[in-house]
Amino acid sequence: MAVAAVKTYEFSPKDSQDKFPAPLLYIGWEDHLLFCAPFCVPLPPPMIFGDMLKGPLAGMFGYHPEFAKVDWDKAEWFKSGKPWKPDYTKSLADNGLKHKDVIRFRTPGLTGIKGSCS
Amino acid sequence: MDMKVAKKLGLKERYNLMTRDLDWEPSYQAKEAIYPFLEYEGIKIHDWSKFEDPFRLTMDAYWKYQAEKERKLYAILDAFNQSNGHLGVTDARYINNLKLFLTGVTPLEYMAHRGFAHVGRQLAGAGPRVACLMQSLDEIRHAQTQIHSMSNYNKYYNGFQNWRHQHDRVWYLSVPKSFFDDAVTSGPFEFMVAIGFAFEYVLTNLLFVPFISGAAYNGDMGAMAFGFSAQSDESRHMTLGLEMIKFLLEQDPANVPIVQRWLDKWFWRGYRVLTLVAMMQDYMLPKRVMSWKEAWEIYAEQNGGALFADLARYGIKPPAGWVQACKDKDHLSHQAWAVFYNYGAAAPFHTWTPSAEEMDWLSSKYPDTFDKYYRPRYEHWAEQAKEGNRFYNGTLPMLCTTCQIPMFFTEPDDPTKICYRESDYKGDKYHFCSDGCKDIFDHEPEKYIQSWLPVHQIYQGNCFGPDADPTSPDFNPLMEVLKWYKLEFGQDNLDYEGSPDKKNFEAWRAQATKN
Amino acid sequence: MSNVFIAFQKNEETRSIIEAILADNPNATVDDQPGMVRIDAPNTMTIKRETVEEVMGRRFNLQELHINLITLTGHIDETDDEFTLSWKH
Known part of the structure; x- marks a missing residue:
């Protein structure tokens, strides 16, 4: 469907990749809603996936008491909601990640504060 | 001498003479040239005279009663100031409700003024034109009286000083702002359904009860006065909205599916904005009138239910997101307050964890959900804060492209799983918090690919002041964004505990109650 | 059958209006809330100018309702003498 408009209604997207210093990646940790x-x-x-886990992810999720217990070899990954197996030794690009992709990980056995998925 | 006494005209005759009778048929301009926006939305109107304001309010009576409302309001405001009314509130946490209101809602009143002025000009019937004129005047009155009333708090408390500047910039304020921008950039009929009906009629009751009754309950005579004064106009706005919807549905059967789609869209847009009200009601009012869930049951389920039962005769169904919204009532406020607790460093008001007693109240109001899902979260934060490890989330969240709220909403049937939805459009991915927001995007992607998403704008480098230097080694992007917000770090933001507001309020109150 | 309701600010004027509503609408119920009063009635509710005037002891124009009104629901029919809320058509 299209916008009802009095004349041609066409605009460029505000968030195309060329406007950012690097492609955006969205990352969620399942069952840990302490991070809202x-x-x-x-x-x-070019960042290596495994380096992302040790660097940026530790910065984002490190506050959680369970983050130190994460066993990355057992983590289950999802991309756009579908099961996905990243290669930790390869780069983000070589893992097929593109601008505005969404990935999440589940850490079996870790279910948040007092098992509440917090 | 014979005197002929003219009989006083009845209400219906006065209304006719003072509205429709003042209209005229144009002679040297085509109607389509005078009202150029009436066709392109696909709405068909055959007889504008079928629209009638049920209150039959005429302009002369309007001025008279509005003047009376203003006199009452300013008498109360004077009394409030003369008696140091701000010290009478329950505690200074309460004042954060006003900060949220002033930054989030007051600028919308002004936008509503503009919107109804525009639409009033564009509708071809004299009845709705006069009603829109009155509403446009009401809305600017609301903006002015709110600014005026809350300026009394600005003398004493932090976080009020740059409200207008912040409305166009701060991350969570893009939620109400984009809601209204979406409405005013629609056609005149969609605007009437969006604001006049879906917002004013279906949803604003959920604002009255928590905010105004809450103000009264928490000893805030100032906010109670402007709130009640504004709400006395809202009944008229709701009535106009309902009358407009009946009018559209009765004019042509082809209008029904168009109106249904607008209802689906705007119920959901409005409901998402009300997220802020839910947390205000359950977490921000020191004394609580009723829970969000109770308010939802009374004003949405019962009242909205009655309304949609009535509209069924036109073939109108309850809005598409209705069932999910009713399921969310057990979760919404807890999840929303957690967002502001996470990002308490980036908002110009204070946040806190509920006290033990307040958590018990939440347990009693939400027996199926609070202890199971939310108490552990808030207790953990409270314990950590006690140990000097107060949680401030330092990484920016993923936002929904449509409502612009951080993606915190959970799946309708699983409060432990964040709800992710996405669409591909012209080679780019777009993400949403719900089926409702995804449907809105999918229907008009050209509109929402332009969303000014605060998180993305920060990463694009559009949210720093002119003197910021991203190449300097000590460049701190988040602090630079807060500067651009004109937010005073350590004064306007962070936890209520330890805030200047808390200290000042306690000191002043001690002076007011002791020698 | 659905309820209609109306809510007023709680003050001297509305005390009389509410008393009049209760006299004319035996099925109406009152819900007292902080700063406001809400009256519910099944299907329909009528406010009569004459009754309000009797209780108030002065002339009353039904449009004065606007000054103290907070919210309402139902279809409105207003004349000089009566103000009715209902779900009837």
């Missing part, structure tokens, strides 16, 4: 929402961060495509 998934995060949004610009990350350089």
Whole structure:
């Protein structure tokens, strides 16, 4: 469907990749709603996935007492809600991540503060 | 001498003479040229004279009663100031409701003024034109009286000083701002359904009860006075909204599906904005009138239910998001306050964890959900804060493209899972918090690809002051954004505990109650 | 059948209006809330000028209702003598 308008209604998207220093990636940690929402961060495509886990992710999620217990080898990943297996040794780009992709991870056995998914 | 005494005209005759009778048929301009926006939305109107204001209010009576309302309001405001009324509120946490209201709602009153002035000009019937003129005047009155009333608090408390500047910039204020921008950039009929009906009629009751009755309950005579004064106009606005919807539905059967889609859209847009009210009611009022859930049951489920039962005869169904909204009532306020607790460093008002007693109240009002899902979260934060480790989330959240709220809403049937929805449009991905927001986007993607999403704007570098230097080694992007917000760090933001507001209020109150 | 309701600010004037409503609408119920009073009635509720005037002890124009009104629901029919809320058509 289209916007009802009195003349041609066409505008460029406000958030195309060329406007950002690096592509945006959205990242959520399942069952840990102490962090109220998934995060949004610009990350350089050559960054190695495993480095992202140790660097940026530790900064984002490190406040949670369970973050130190995360076993990345057991983490289950999802991309746009579908099961997904990233290669930790490869870059974000080589893992197929593009601007405004959304990924989340589940850490079996870790269910948040007092098991409340917080 | 014979005197012929003219009989006083009845209300119906006066209304006819003072509205429709003042209208005229244009002779040297085509009607389509005078009212150029009436066709393009697809709405068909055959007889404008079928619209009648049920209150039959005429301009002369309007001025008379509005003047009376203003006299009452300013008498109360004077009394409030003369008696140091601000010290009579329950505690200074309450004042954060006013900060939220002034930054989030008052600028919308002004936009409503502009919107109804525009639409009043564009509608071809004299009845709705006069009613829109009155509403336009009401709305600017509301903006002015709110600014005036709350200026009395600005003398004493932090966070009020840059409200207008902040409305166009601060992350969560883009939620109410974009809601109204969406409405005023619609056609005149969609605007009437969006604001006049879906917002004024279906949803504003949920604002009255928590805010005004809450102000009264928490000893705030100032806000109670402007709130009640404004709400006395709202009954007229609701009535105009309902009358407009009946008018559209009765004019042509082809209008029904168009109106239904607008109802689906604007119920959901309005409901998302009310998220702020839900948390105000359950978490921000020191004394609570009723829970969000109770207010929802009375004003949405019962009252809205009665309304949609009545509209069923036109083939109108309850809005598409209705069932989900009713399920959310057990969760909305708890999840929303958690967002502001997370980002308490980036908002110009204070946040806090509920006291033990307040948590018990929440348990009693939300027996199925609070202890299970939310108490552990808030207790953990409270314990951490006690140990000097107060949580301030330092990474920006993912936002919904449509409502612009951080993606905190959970799946309708699973409060432990964030609800993710997405659409692809012209090679880009767009993300949403709900089916409602995704449907709105999918219907008019050209409009929402222009969303000014605060988080994305920050990353694009559009939210720093002119003197910020991103290349300097000590560049702190978040602090630069707060400067651009004109937010005084450590004064306007952070936890209520330890805030200058708390200290000042306690000191002044001690002076007021002891020698 | 659905309820209609009306809510007023709680003050001297509305005390008389509410008393008049209760006299004319035996099915109406009152809900007293901070700063406001809400009256519910099944399906329909009528405010009569004459009754309000009797209780108030002065002339009353039904349009004065606007000054103290907070919210209402139902279809409105207003004349010089009566103000009715209902879900009837």
